[in-house]
Amino acid sequence: MTALWQWLEGLTISQEIGISWWFPFIESVHVVFLTLTFGAILMVDLRLLGLAAMSHPATRMVRELVPWTLIGFAISVPTGLALFITRAEHYANNPAFRIKLLLILLAGINMALFHTRWIKSVETWDQSTPPLPARxxxxxxxxxxxxxxxxxxxxxxxx
Amino acid sequence: MNEALANYLASSQAQEWSVSLLRGVPGLPPISQAIHIVGVAVIMGTAVMIDLRVLGLAVPSQKLDEMVKRLAPWTWWALVVNVVTGMPYIFAQPYRYLLNPVFGIKMACLVPALLVTFSLYSTLKKSPSFWETSNARQLGAKLLAALSIALWITVIFGGRWIAYSDYIFWNE
Structure with a gap:
């Protein structure tokens, strides 16, 4: 793996980003879209918990807001990757960064479980507080x- | 004026408290910064989402006046949280912020961002159809919403670039 990280760091584009205003620019774009992602996630999750937006059907909240989390995520990932390659070996060995990737993976599994399983019974709770698994x-x-x-x-x- | 304020803060009790808070509590800087980012996310999920709704780009089934009633408290609480999580940094290093042109840009965009957001919220709260009674008003609402999004994004950029101001202001 170390060879891969060093190869990534050695690329012209990695060095160009790392020493120029590209780094803070990409980092700012990363923050704009990760906050958009989390803002939309928060609204859907608070509805699933039965704590907010109870006047809106759960399915409609999911349908209208999940695309925004996906747009935000789709831009956060490549911008994050562009930051990662500037110091690939350092980030790959950074414990906080490793925990971050693990948590993203778990969040993905959690979301997949919801969309493949818990949402199946949605007709019975679309207008009310969801059952325990969805909460x-x-x-x-x-x-x-x-x-x-x-x-x-x-x-x-x-x- | 900023220099006088920075001088005043630098010799104040608040400066000592903020430094000992940020240096003394283990993990407080990343934790308070993460809370600050969550506050920004709440602004994105409320104020900016309402702007996107005005522009006809998001949540088509939600009514604007209902959105404002439901989401406005979240916007203002996020603002309070971000003032609280941001202030200790200004108190601890007043020169780093108050004499930094990028911090100036951030604040110079934050004030109109809040004013535009507040005026959209208050007009919609008072009369839900305020921005729909004529074509000119519809266009006006869309322009305000686009301006609001642009200002909030500039605030985020400003916040992030405070640490990199050397890249823009080479000669400072």
Missing amino acids: LTGGISITLWLGVILAGRWTGHLN
Whole structure:
């Protein structure tokens, strides 16, 4: 793996980003879209928990807001990758960064479980508070994404 | 004026408290910064989402006045949280922020961002159809919403670039 990280760091594009204003620019775009992602996730999850937007059917919240989390995520990933390659070996060995990736993976599994399983019974709870599995999904999702943001910010504090 | 304020803060009790808080509590800087980012996310999910709704780009089934009633408290609480999580940094290093042109840009965009957001919220709360009674008003609402999004994004960029101001202001 070390060879791969060093090869990535050695690319012209990695060095160009790392020493220029491209780094803070890409980092800012990353923040704009990760906050958009989490803002939309938060609204869906609070609805799943039965804590907010109870006047809106759960399915419609999911249908109208999940695309925004996906747009945000689709831009956060390549911008994050562009930041990663500037110091690939450092980030790959950074414990906070590793925890961040693990939490994103868990959040993905949590989301997949919701969309393949818990949402099947939605007709019985679309207008009300969801049953326990769907509520748990919402709570776990908020917790995991908060962890992702914290680990992401912590990554920059470890040198 | 900024220099006088920075001088005043630098010799104040608040400066000592903020430094000992940020240095003394293990993990407080990344934790408070992460909370600050969550506050930004709440602004994106409320104020910016309402702007996107005005532009006809998001949540078509939600009514604007209902959105404002439901989401406005979240916007203002996020603002409070971000003032609280941001202030200790200004108190601890007043020169780093108050004499930094990028911090100035951030604040110079934050104030109109709040004003535009507040005026959209308050007009919609008072009369849900305020921005629909004529074509000119519809266009006006869309322009305000686009301006609001542009200002909030500039605030985020400003916040992030405070640490990199040397890249833009080479000669400072």
